[in-house]
Amino acid sequence: MSEPTVILDALAIQRALTRMAHEIAERNEPGTEVALIGIPLGGDHLATRLAKILSGIWNRPIPTGILDVTMHRDDLDQRVAPTMHPTDIPFDVTGRIIVLVDDVLFSGRTTRAAMDALNDFGRPKKIQLAVLIDRGHRELPIRADFIGKNVPTALDEKISLRLTEAGAAQDEVVLKKK
Amino acid sequence: MSWTKKHLLDIESLTAEEIVTVLDTARGFKAVGERAIKKVPALRGKTVVNLFVEPSTRTRTSFELAATRLSADIVNFSAEASSFKKGETLKDTALNLQALNADFIVIRHSASGAPHFLSRVLDAHVINAGDGAHEHPTQALLDTFTIREKKGRIAGLNVTILGDILYSRVARSDIWALTKLGAHVTLCGPSTLVPKTFEQMGCRVTYDMDEAIRDADIINLLRIQHERQRKTMFPSIGEYAQLFGLNKARLAKTRPDAIIMHPGPINRGVEIDSELADSPRSVILEQVTNGLAVRMAVLYLINGGKAPPDAAKG
Numbered sequence: 001m002s003e004p005t006v007i008l009d010a011l012a013i014q015r016a017l018t019r020m021a022h023e024i025a026e027r028n029e030p031g032t033e034v035a036l037i038g039i040p041l042g043g044d045h046l047a048t049r050l051a052k053i054l055s056g057i058w059n060r061p062i063p064t065g066i067l068d069v070t071m072h073r074d075d076l077d078q079r080v081a082p083t084m085h086p087t088d089i090p091f092d093v094t095g096r097i098i099v100l101v102d103d104v105l106f107s108g109r110t111t112r113a114a115m116d117a118l119n120d121f122g123r124p125k126k127i128q129l130a131v132l133i134d135r136g137h138r139e140l141p142i143r144a145d146f147i148g149k150n151v152p153t154a155l156d157e158k159i160s161l162r163l164t165e166a167g168a169a170q171d172e173v174v175l176k177k178k
Numbered sequence: 179m180s181w182t183k184k185h186l187l188d189i190e191s192l193t194a195e196e197i198v199t200v201l202d203t204a205r206g207f208k209a210v211g212e213r214a215i216k217k218v219p220a221l222r223g224k225t226v227v228n229l230f231v232e233p234s235t236r237t238r239t240s241f242e243l244a245a246t247r248l249s250a251d252i253v254n255f256s257a258e259a260s261s262f263k264k265g266e267t268l269k270d271t272a273l274n275l276q277a278l279n280a281d282f283i284v285i286r287h288s289a290s291g292a293p294h295f296l297s298r299v300l301d302a303h304v305i306n307a308g309d310g311a312h313e314h315p316t317q318a319l320l321d322t323f324t325i326r327e328k329k330g331r332i333a334g335l336n337v338t339i340l341g342d343i344l345y346s347r348v349a350r351s352d353i354w355a356l357t358k359l360g361a362h363v364t365l366c367g368p369s370t371l372v373p374k375t376f377e378q379m380g381c382r383v384t385y386d387m388d389e390a391i392r393d394a395d396i397i398n399l400l401r402i403q404h405e406r407q408r409k410t411m412f413p414s415i416g417e418y419a420q421l422f423g424l425n426k427a428r429l430a431k432t433r434p435d436a437i438i439m440h441p442g443p444i445n446r447g448v449e450i451d452s453e454l455a456d457s458p459r460s461v462i463l464e465q466v467t468n469g470l471a472v473r474m475a476v477l478y479l480i481n482g483g484k485a486p487p488d489a490a491k492g
Contacts, residue, residue: 068206071218080180081482084206120215 004176007151007159010169013132016148017046020130021053023146024099027128033096035063036130039114040085042103045165046132050101065089067100067121072113087117094122099146103161105131108142133173135159151175181479185297185304188313189354197355200475201323207478208471211247220478221250226282227275230307231257231268234286236442236466237307237316241284244473250282272296282477285309303480311345316476317441318351320469322359324461325396327468328437333360338390340422341400341449344371344411348441349400353379366390367422368412387422391432398439399424399449415448425451429459437461 008016028034036054038047044066051062068085076082100114111129118124130146135153153159158178163171181199189197210218226245230238238254245252255275257263262271272283284305285293290312297304308314326332337356343349343365353376356363363381365372374383384390391397402418412418424438438450438460446452455462 070206071210071220076220076482079482080182081203081479083180084203086206087209116219120213120218 004174006172007133007175008149008173010167010171013148013163013171013173014167016132017049018053020146020148021050021057024050024054024128024130025057027145028097030058033125034099035065035091035093035096036099036101037065037067037089037093037114037118038101039069039110040066042161042163043101045163046103046130047101048165049167050099050130063091063096065091067114067117069110069113069117072116074109074113089121092122093118093124095125097126097128098124099128099130101130103132103163104159105129105134105142105144105147106137108138108140111142112140132161133159149173182483184480184483184485185293185306186315186476186480187293187297187304187306189315189318189351189358190313192315192354192358194358194360197319197322197358200319200472200479201326203475203479204319204323204468204471205327207247207474208468210474211467211471217247217249219249221245221248221481224248224250224281224481225279226250226252226284226477227278227280228252228254228307229272229275229283229285230255231262231285231287231292232308233257234308236469237286237314240466240469241305241307241473244470244477245282247470248474248477250477253278253280268292268295269299272300276300276302282480303483305476305480308347311347311350313351313354314347314441315351316469316473317348318355319476320465320472321348321352321398321439321441322355323468323472324439324465325356325361327464328461329395332356335361335395336364336393337361337396337398338364338366338394339398339400340365340387340390340424341367342371342402343367343376343400344373345403346400350379352398353381357381364390364394368418370411388428388431391424391428391436394432394436396439397424397432397436398441400441401443401445402448419448423447423449423451424454426454429454439465441465 036047036051038044047064051064055062066088068087070082070084128145131144132148134147134150156178161173228238242252280302282303284307286307287309290310292309293304293306306315339349353363357380365376365381365383369385377383440462
């Protein structure tokens with residue numbers, strides 16, 4: 001088994017998030033109602049951190065929520081029932097530009113489930129996708145709008161993330177063989 | 179946390195971790211029930227059959243709504259209108275339902291062990307919705323859910339269950355669930371309905387109502403089941419109400435934060451004064467709301483469960 005490789009350390013994660021926040025600001029006009037929704041586990045912390053940077057750029061608070069996608073997964077028949085996470089969207093999604101935030105984009109199935117789940121809360125004007133890592137191997141026609149880092153991977157590799165809500169020196173993204 | 183069981187047959191065979199998994203999952207489903215769109219697609223395309231060989235309104239309705247909210251299709255099959263009247267056996271009825279590709283059978287039956295029997299002869303997931311005086315697992319799960327929600331914990335709480343314990347499947351399931359999670363359970367009622375043998379389940383048995391509820395955090399009242407007992411178990415309903423009914427004077431001598439529970443249907447004026455059933459101390463209607471979330475959680479979890487490979491088919 002080969003040694004785990006650190007793809008991003010704490011500093012690189014913060015730099016990537018800062019760039020992504022600027023890209024979100026560039027893509028969406030200042031007057032638009034942008035809200036961030038993180039997909040647990042992983043995406044919720046990132047959404048909070050992105051929102052903090054983005055609110056610094058736009059000088060106003062950015063609505064942030066959490067969306068659990070478990071009920072909308074397409075593999076519920078093939079596995080032990082996955083753990084549900086809380087959903088908390090304290091604003092109306094209808095008419096807003098919703099940026100879905102996830103840690104790793106892989107098959108695209110979680111994103112598909114998230115778009116379905118979001119529909120139950122209203123009709124966003126647009127849905128965009130921000131991910132810290134895009135590791136390829138898509139199984140659906142889905143792509144991210146904002147990417148922290150593209151990491152070509154083999155299927156037998158695993159990406160693990162250590163992330164904190166506030167950001168800490170120990171944060172890192174690691175690639176290892178399964 | 180994970181759930182691997184294919185059926186929900188009783189509480190006795192569950193671990194404390196499995197009970198907590200159901201409660202945690204139910205918390206998520208309770209939140210789903212508070213949304214504008216209360217339906218999720220987790221069981222889309224699945225068929226649930228409510229096989230109620232004994233009458234029930236609230237449990238059946240609760241399962242029906244739970245299945246609907248999970249996007250499953252549901253069929254109600256009741257004894258009155260069924261072929262049981264024509265002499266068909268339970269096994270044949272169940273096999274016929276399975277032949278219609280039912281994925282889940284929710285069964286209520288007057289015979290203890292009927293769900294266990296079905297789980298051995300069917301491929302479908304089986305959920306016990308009450309079997310004789312044996313168990314009523316989803317009621318115990320919703321009771322523990324309600325207690326945990328109200329008190330923040332189960333371990334260390336004093337729970338007093340009052341009334342007809344002998345004939346109560348709710349009492350048996352509650353005792354299993356609560357003791358597994360570390361609560362102190364006290365049973366009280368007429369000695370004919372609360373035999374001392376229940377102490378073997380890890381409970382305390384007393385026949386003094388005031389003493390039983392004095393230090394209780396939870397007062398769980400059970401319905402006197404006229405249909406299940408012979409008339410000789412206690413002299414009269416009036417005497418029962420006087421000795422074991424919860425009234426204002428008795429409640430005044432309990433802890434001010436003790437809550438009142440009842441699985442329903444209530445006999446107002448027998449086990450509880452009408453006024454108390456509607457008081458802020460009573461969580462009886464919240465139990466009903468929580469029951470829906472718990473039943474969604476059970477359907478969701480067992481959908482992902484498989485029978486152990488060595489399970490013998492009977």
